[in-house]
Amino acid sequence: MKNYRPILLQNLAIAVPGVRVRQLRLNQHTPEAVWTVHSHDHGQLLIYLTGRGRQTAEEKTYDCRPGTIIHHPPGVSHSFERELTRPPLVLVIDLDLEMVRATPHPCAQMPDADLNKVRTAVMRLFQIRQVEHRESVLAVGSIVLEILDRVLLAIGWIKPFNRYGDAKLMNTTRFVERVLERLDGPEVTLEAIAARSGYQVDHLNRRLKTECGLTLGQLRARHRLQRAQRLIQQGLPIQTVGERIGILDNNYFSRWFRQQTGMSPSAWKKSPQRTVSF
Structure with a gap:
């Protein structure tokens, strides 16, 4: 990202049902960066904005690239190692996440469109000169929640749902799911699936994003x-x-x-x- 500068937002205390955000920071790892195994008494989300790296948690290894989201529950031991390429730029969110609603995936890949939205939101944080001042608390809080909306949807804590009311009952999403049950062989392209559903891919992606927040892919x-x-x-x-x-x-x-x-x-x-x- 251009015009990078570190961000550290402490004592955020942003709370909505099921989520309490403690801290947000933007890290750019140095070429020699290797973190020893450690854990936290809170949950942690890592969103890779640029670059690549490798996360290890409880003997499981995740290869990370732009758009990768890693979720570490409280008490889970984990470590990090960057690859010998461009240093990764990682957005780190410390939070308390209620675990009874859904079981988040430990690793997920955010769609490019959502990654761009998160990057744009981070740039908006850059533009707030005094992010920890009282006068900025609502602006900062709304941006952080906007980022969390994309991230928690990607890891599965937020389930796909119709964001425009009960009048639309996710008909397109359910139809596409039925198509996928019948038509998902190795030779079947996204274009073919979209055509069977009666749309071009771009149009279908827009409808699916409206209904459930996910793309066809x-x-x-x-x-x-x-x-x-x-x-x-x-x-x-x-x-x-x-x-x-x-x-x-x-x-x-x-x-x-x-x-x-x-x-x-x-x-x-x-x-x-x-x-x-x-």
Whole structure:
């Protein structure tokens, strides 16, 4: 991001039902940055705005790139290592997150459109000269909540919902989900799925974002992961699982599955916490 400067907002005490934000900071890691294993008594969200790195939490490793979101619950030991490329710029939010509503994904990828919205929101924080003054508290709070809306939706704490009232009952979203059940082979493109739904991809993405906050690509990724987890639970070979969900390259499927869950398919199969949650 241009015109980078550090941001540190302490003692925010922004609270809405289920969420209390403690602190927000913008970190740009130095070339030699390697964090030792540590933990916190609060939850933490890390949003990669630029650059790449690798997060490790409870023996699970996550490769991070722009748009990656990492969620560390309280008490979870984790560490960080940057890759030998551009130093990552990471937005860190310390918060208390109610865990009874939904189980957040430990690692998620934000759509490009939402990443751009978060970057724009951070730039608006830059423009507030005295961010910790009382006169700025409402402006700062509204921007932080705007960022959280995108982030918590991406990790699954906020479930997709119709943001424009009950008159529209997510008809397009449900129709697309039914299409994905029948039409998601390796040769099927997003354009083909959109055409079967009666739209072009851009138009369909706008409708889906209005209804549920997700793009067609995100819906398909979640649908594929859910199917993959169920097939693995049924004991199918890993290569067969990839083929069944439309990913023929076994190595690519393993990398994709690790990016979604933080574990390889074989490690996830052996894990005692084999839940399918969406």
